[in-house]
Amino acid sequence: MPYPAYMEESIRKVEATRAERLKKGLLPRIPEAEREALVNKFHPDYKKEEMRELKVGPNKGERTPHEVADLLEGSSRVDPDKIELDKIDHDVDVLVIGCGGAGGAAALLAEENGASVLISSKLRLGDANTIGAQAGTQAADRPNDSPAIHYLDIMGGGHFTNDPDLAEALAKDAPDAIRWLESLGVEWDKEPDGSYHELSGGGCAVRRMHSCRDYTGLEEMRTIRDEMRQRNMHGRKIDWLEFEPVIELLMDDKGQVAGAILMNLETKQMSVVRARAVVMATGGVGRTHIQGFPTTNHYGATADGLVLAYRVSCPLVHMDTMQYHPTGAAFPPQILGLLITEKVRTLGAELVNCDGEQFVHPLEARDTEASAEIRECKERGKGVTTPTGEVGLWEDSPMVDIIRGEGTIARELPAMVRQFARFDIDMIHKPMLVYPTLHYQNGGIKIKADASTSVPGLFAAGECEGGVHGRNRLIGNSTLDLFVFGRRAGRAAAKWVKEVKLGKLTLDHVRKWQREIKEAGLEDMPISPMLLPNYARGNRPVPGFVPLGEASEYTPFGDRAVRWI
Amino acid sequence: MAEVAEKEKVQMLDIYVMGKRYKVPEGLTIQTALEYCGYHIIRGCGCRAGFCGACGTIYNFTYDPTIRYALGCQKEIEQNMVITQIPFFPATEALYNVEDLEPKEGENKLVELYPDILTCFGCNNCTKTCPQDLEVMEFMSAAIRGDIKRVAELSFDCLICGLCAARCPQGLQPYNVALAARRIYGHYMAPKSQHNLNRVKEIEEGKFNVELEELKKASEAELRKRYAAREIEPAK
Ligand SMILES: Cc1cc2nc3c(=O)[nH]c(=O)nc-3n(C[C@H](O)[C@H](O)[C@H](O)COP(=O)(O)OP(=O)(O)OC[C@H]3O[C@@H](n4cnc5c(N)ncnc54)[C@H](O)[C@@H]3O)c2cc1C
Numbered sequence: 007m008p009y010p011a012y013m014e015e016s017i018r019k020v021e022a023t024r025a026e027r028l029k030k031g032l033l034p035r036i037p038e039a040e041r042e043a044l045v046n047k048f049h050p051d052y053k054k055e056e057m058r059e060l061k062v063g064p065n066k067g068e069r070t071p072h073e074v075a076d077l078l079e080g081s082s083r084v085d086p087d088k089i090e091l092d093k094i095d096h097d098v099d100v101l102v103i104g105c106g107g108a109g110g111a112a113a114l115l116a117e118e119n120g121a122s123v124l125i126s127s128k129l130r131l132g133d134a135n136t137i138g139a140q141a142g143t144q145a146a147d148r149p150n151d152s153p154a155i156h157y158l159d160i161m162g163g164g165h166f167t168n169d170p171d172l173a174e175a176l177a178k179d180a181p182d183a184i185r186w187l188e189s190l191g192v193e194w195d196k197e198p199d200g201s202y203h204e205l206s207g208g209g210c211a212v213r214r215m216h217s218c219r220d221y222t223g224l225e226e227m228r229t230i231r232d233e234m235r236q237r238n239m240h241g242r243k244i245d246w247l248e249f250e251p252v253i254e255l256l257m258d259d260k261g262q263v264a265g266a267i268l269m270n271l272e273t274k275q276m277s278v279v280r281a282r283a284v285v286m287a288t289g290g291v292g293r294t295h296i297q298g299f300p301t302t303n304h305y306g307a308t309a310d311g312l313v314l315a316y317r318v319s320c321p322l323v324h325m326d327t328m329q330y331h332p333t334g335a336a337f338p339p340q341i342l343g344l345l346i347t348e349k350v351r352t353l354g355a356e357l358v359n360c361d362g363e364q365f366v367h368p369l370e371a372r373d374t375e376a377s378a379e380i381r382e383c384k385e386r387g388k389g390v391t392t393p394t395g396e397v398g399l400w401e402d403s404p405m406v407d408i409i410r411g412e413g414t415i416a417r418e419l420p421a422m423v424r425q426f427a428r429f430d431i432d433m434i435h436k437p438m439l440v441y442p443t444l445h446y447q448n449g450g451i452k453i454k455a456d457a458s459t460s461v462p463g464l465f466a467a468g469e470c471e472g473g474v475h476g477r478n479r480l481i482g483n484s485t486l487d488l489f490v491f492g493r494r495a496g497r498a499a500a501k502w503v504k505e506v507k508l509g510k511l512t513l514d515h516v517r518k519w520q521r522e523i524k525e526a527g528l529e530d531m532p533i534s535p536m537l538l539p540n541y542a543r544g545n546r547p548v549p550g551f552v553p554l555g556e557a558s559e560y561t562p563f564g565d566r567a568v569r570w571i
Numbered sequence: 572m573a574e575v576a577e578k579e580k581v582q583m584l585d586i587y588v589m590g591k592r593y594k595v596p597e598g599l600t601i602q603t604a605l606e607y608c609g610y611h612i613i614r615g616c617g618c619r620a621g622f623c624g625a626c627g628t629i630y631n632f633t634y635d636p637t638i639r640y641a642l643g644c645q646k647e648i649e650q651n652m653v654i655t656q657i658p659f660f661p662a663t664e665a666l667y668n669v670e671d672l673e674p675k676e677g678e679n680k681l682v683e684l685y686p687d688i689l690t691c692f693g694c695n696n697c698t699k700t701c702p703q704d705l706e707v708m709e710f711m712s713a714a715i716r717g718d719i720k721r722v723a724e725l726s727f728d729c730l731i732c733g734l735c736a737a738r739c740p741q742g743l744q745p746y747n748v749a750l751a752a753r754r755i756y757g758h759y760m761a762p763k764s765q766h767n768l769n770r771v772k773e774i775e776e777g778k779f780n781v782e783l784e785e786l787k788k789a790s791e792a793e794l795r796k797r798y799a800a801r802e803i804e805p806a807k
């Protein structure tokens with residue numbers, strides 16, 4: 007769908023101001039005090055009516071978005087009286103739940119450290135948020151950089167609310183995580199002399215973004231997945247079940263996590279896994295469409311890990327803060343909300359309004375950048391409205407080739423070029439229309455530096471855990487988090503396995519949970535974990551598409567009454 | 572604010588899902604059209620964004636038998652499209668350990684792993700199939716020649732959707748050959764980043780421990796001060 011004439015007109019204004027903008031340079035960064043005021047006023051996290059207090063569980067009294075609260079306080083899919091726990095289908099050392107980057111890394115490290123590993127994967131191995139990561143992975147490995155500077159960036163980006171031990175681990179393990187991935191065969195972008203080609207990122211003091219074109223997550227994921235397959239084919243103790251998600255954790259009578267109940271999505275059959283340790287690596291929450299936002303996340307990003315951990319009384323942190331990525335596609339409608347990587351701005355593209363004016367430095371931390379965009383549209387009325395009623399601002403991508411030479415976009419951003427070309431838009435020569443989109447869960451399961459939780463036998467890594475990034479994660483620190491805490495979780499779980507003595511399996515925690523939600527009057531809450539969103543018509547509007555004109559009953563994510571499998 | 576043009580009336584299109592006809596509004600992708608038809612997808616959907624290759628689809632038109640290929644999440648539906656998803660295609664990967672694949676003069680590791688690739692007769696179906704528009708046959712020729720670097724380069728944007736293997740008359744699996752090539756290239760052939768290895772060693776030796784400990788203990792006010800005083804390296 008090419009741009010309609012009236013949008014082309016606005017593009018001409020963007021083109022008209024380009025030379026002048028290039029001459030003048032970027033707007034200054036927003037000073038700290040102003041930044042907090044801006045975020046307070048415009049960021050979706052600060053809309054009080056969009057959150058509610060939890061009534062039960064370890065985070066009782068704390069606030070979280072309605073969409074997450076409803077799932078956390080949902081009803082179990084399992085009837086404890088109907089499951090025979092003495093019939094064990096799989097008996098393993100470590101059960102890893104989810105196979106994105108975090109699950110993959112944990113599985114490899116647990117296996118290397120002597121444990122037998124089973125992975126429960128809701129979709130195919132690697133169909134995960136990880137595979138969509140484009141921009142890159144941070145690591146302070148250039149001579150003018152250091153883990154201490156990285157640490158400051160992590161803490162500042164997170165508004166100093168991060169857990170210092172976790173932030174330290176992230177910064178310190180980073181260079182080795184990059185090395186480890188390369189040893190598995192990941193092809194990082196390099197300068198001719200072999201040194202990494204590193205770009206800057208929003209909120210970073212030093213250039214330290216390692217990338218693989220704009221397919222960074224794809225390259226990381228497919229390499230890790232292949233390593234798992236190869237080990238499995240060599241008869242090593244690493245195996246998986248695809249399309250067979252975990253629907254409830256199992257405990258033993260000593261209060262330790264001791265396995266899980268799985269459900270085959272195709273046959274709906276359940277199975278019992280006994281495991282001496284469990285690593286939660288289920289990723290994010292984008293597909294719950296918090297506040298009706300579209301999302302960059304994959305199909306299975308439905309908060310399952312939070313729900314599962316919460317039911318075994320594992321506390322969560324920072325569950326009132328989500329990351330809205332500043333540049334989700336606002337046009338064309340087929341890719342609404344999908345990610346336009348921050349790398350486009352790192353390479354030089356500015357954000358401008360309908361009149362072609364700059365309104366914010368393009369590399370502010372994400373919450374600040376997104377808030378400035380919302381202000382520009384909602385308060386100043388300087389956005390561009392699409393034919394389907396979305397509003398957005400221009401990301402002036404052609405600047406990249408002007409600044410860095412022709413061919414840069416094609417070389418550095420093949421995925422972006424391809425995605426827009428598929429819908430008849432040439433982002434090398436024309437700007438893209440963008441608006442904030444639901445991207446990342448900043449908080450999550452509370453962990454310690456070895457990725458253990460307060461519940462014995464339960465470990466967590468990746469996007470489903472919290473505390474590492476405080477209230478706001480920086481670009482490139484999540485794909486890093488996967489390999490830092492994924493590897494730590496794998497090692498720690500393998501070690502735990504050697505020490506633990508399992509007791510008798512039980513689902514008493516589910517019985518107790520069902521009583522508690524009943525007493526709190528929460529019977530109307532949905533069944534959870536959600537597993538997959540149901541976008542089939544009649545259940546929920548199709549994301550990424552707002553029908554033109556008078557079309558049908560269906561508006562984007564209008565309702566909260568999500569139904570699913 | 573730029574004004575919205577007058578809203579157009581939506582066209583309803585006929586599409587055929589595995590032969591069965593449905594009416595769906597224009598502008599949907601194959602994936603969202605399936606959902607509009609009422610399917611709750613389990614297989615054939617991952618990232619929904621053109622990055623994972625879960626949604627490989629073949630299609631043609633009621634009036635044109637030529638088979639075409641697309642990612643279901645990245646292809647807009649058209650009138651009279653007949654679609655079938657191929658969410659899985661069987662293929663057997665070669666057994667290897669990256670640690671044992673060091674390329675040596677006069678050896679062709681890729682042919683050793685995948686001897687069948689020598690049977691490629693250049694029909695170019697694989698290239699025509701690729702929804703990423705990669706030069707598949709060309710990287711297969713490079714594989715036969717043992718030019719691992721070229722295979723890695725040309726195949727880099729491969730999503731491993733499997734459609735090339737589904738169409739190869741010789742039963743070859745270009746995506747697996749390419750995956751091995753990229754791992755060999757990344758592990759052995761790409762020049763090493765000495766600065767990274769130096770840093771890993773410095774961290775192991777505890778070079779930054781004192782500074783980090785100090786930062787961890789610093790008050791929030793002190794951290795804020797240091798944060799504001801950071802020297803920002805210009806973007807390159
Ligand atoms: C489009 C996009 C671009 C991004 N770009 C960057 C970037 O450039 N740099 C960066 O640092 N970060 C980036 N991020 C963030 C980062 O990629 C993610 O936060 C990270 O990959 C999450 O990894 P994970 O392993 O924790 O979870 P995921 O990769 O999402 O993996 C979780 C897996 O668990 C599965 N699962 C869920 N529930 C269950 C269940 N009940 N049972 C079994 N399995 C289950 C999921 O289906 C999935 O396969 C990006 C994210 C997105 C979506």
Ligand code: FES
Nearest residue numbers: 617618619624644
């Ligand atoms: S669903 Fe991932 S490529 Fe289409």
